[in-house]
Amino acid sequence: MRAGLYRSGTARMRIPRCRRPRVVVMRYGFVVPWADADAVGDLAAIAEESGWDGLFVWEPVWGVDAWIALALAAVRTSHIRLGTMLTPPSRRRPAELASQVATVDRLSEGRVILSVGLGAVDSGFGEFGEETDRKVRAELMDECLDIVTGLWAGQPFSYDGAHHTIRPTAFPTIGDIVQQPRVPIWCVGAIGRERSMARALRWDGLLPQVIGADEVTQPTLEQIAIVRAEVGDRDYDIVIEGEGSQHSPAAWADAGATWWIESMWHAVGEAEPVLAASDRLRDGPPR
Numbered sequence: 137m138r139a140g141l142y143r144s145g146t147a148r149m150r151i152p153r154c155r156r157p158r159v160v161v162m163r164y165g166f167v168v169p170w171a172d173a174d175a176v177g178d179l180a181a182i183a184e185e186s187g188w189d190g191l192f193v194w195e196p197v198w199g200v201d202a203w204i205a206l207a208l209a210a211v212r213t214s215h216i217r218l219g220t221m222l223t224p225p226s227r228r229r230p231a232e233l234a235s236q237v238a239t240v241d242r243l244s245e246g247r248v249i250l251s252v253g254l255g256a257v258d259s260g261f262g263e264f265g266e267e268t269d270r271k272v273r274a275e276l277m278d279e280c281l282d283i284v285t286g287l288w289a290g291q292p293f294s295y296d297g298a299h300h301t302i303r304p305t306a307f308p309t310i311g312d313i314v315q316q317p318r319v320p321i322w323c324v325g326a327i328g329r330e331r332s333m334a335r336a337l338r339w340d341g342l343l344p345q346v347i348g349a350d351e352v353t354q355p356t357l358e359q360i361a362i363v364r365a366e367v368g369d370r371d372y373d374i375v376i377e378g379e380g381s382q383h384s385p386a387a388w389a390d391a392g393a394t395w396w397i398e399s400m401w402h403a404v405g406e407a408e409p410v411l412a413a414s415d416r417l418r419d420g421p422p423r
Contacts, residue, residue: 160364162389164421165190165397167221167377170409173205179410180209182417183216189421190217190249192397197227197260203236210244217247221377221397222324222343224255225280226273227266230300234284238313246314250284251343251375252277253324275299278335281321288313322375327355327363337366341373341395354378357391364392380422398422 166188168176180191191209195202206218218240225233241248254273255261261268267276279297286293290311292304313319324343325336336342342363344355355363360374367374376388377397385396400416403409 160389160392160394162385162393162423163189163217163395164385164423165192165217165395166413166417166421167192167194167397167399168413169399169401169403171200171205171413173200173208175410176200176205177208177212179413179417180216180218181212182414184213186417186420188216188417190219190395190397192219192221192249192251195220195223197264197266203240206240206248207243210240210247213244213247215247217249218244219249219322220251222251222253222255222322224273224277225252225284226254226276227261228280230280230283230302231287233280234287235311237284237319238288238311241313241315241319242310244314248315249320249322249341251322251341252281253343274331274335281339285318285321287311288318320373322373327359337372340371341375343375343377357387360388360391360393367392385422396422 166183168179168191171179171193176191176193183191193200193202193205202220202223206220209218223233237248237250254270254277257268260266267273276299279295279300282297283295283300283302286295286302288311291306293302294304295302320341321339322341322343323336323339324332324345326332326345326347329347344360344363346353346355346359354376360376364374373395374393375395375397376385376393377399379400380396380398388396398416398421400412403412406412
């Protein structure tokens, strides 16, 4: 790989020529475009039978409860990974989110992934009284993740933040998680934006974005290779979303990505989106 500059705000980091992306194994997931909870359980079973490595659901402001759907998926599968794509922590009560994720982690015997980001405000944030200011949502997300991971680590736990205050409790609860030191957390990171990338690199995986003046786009292969070089040999996921018929997952793997998430958002507008998703799942991942 050529020496390159990883732009982070006004700072730049030169990637030495001797550093190479580590050899990674690409895993393949599928994000359900539209389905009720029971159908998500069925789709997870089909995905597992068809060789997929993960099944993911999106978390709406108002709609199908993502964690109930994932709980159904957990009891109908045995080894496939399960998670959200994605959860906006800014509109979640931290203790409630920690409880939901921990419950599904136990139910699945340690197969949960929590994906987080600021979320899309046009999905109902304003209409339902959720915070819409980007800076405040980022603060709320940081505090929520601090509390969630703190609660997973066990009592006594306390927290003093600008938005949340937690005090230790002796009230009996089932708060254990199976995965240690925590359930993996994938976080959206805007390549070229220092704070956003620092937040994502703090956790266990990156959902990369490039934010332009008018739109959010996918990173380039070179940008992913530079991020992988910066991460080095750390066990860290880089997650790319798209349609295998239009992209080459193998090229992303060569650049250092570890997960390909197959998406078919066009199915939301189809007459039978669950049938379309099940047909795609049965075709298997784009290996």
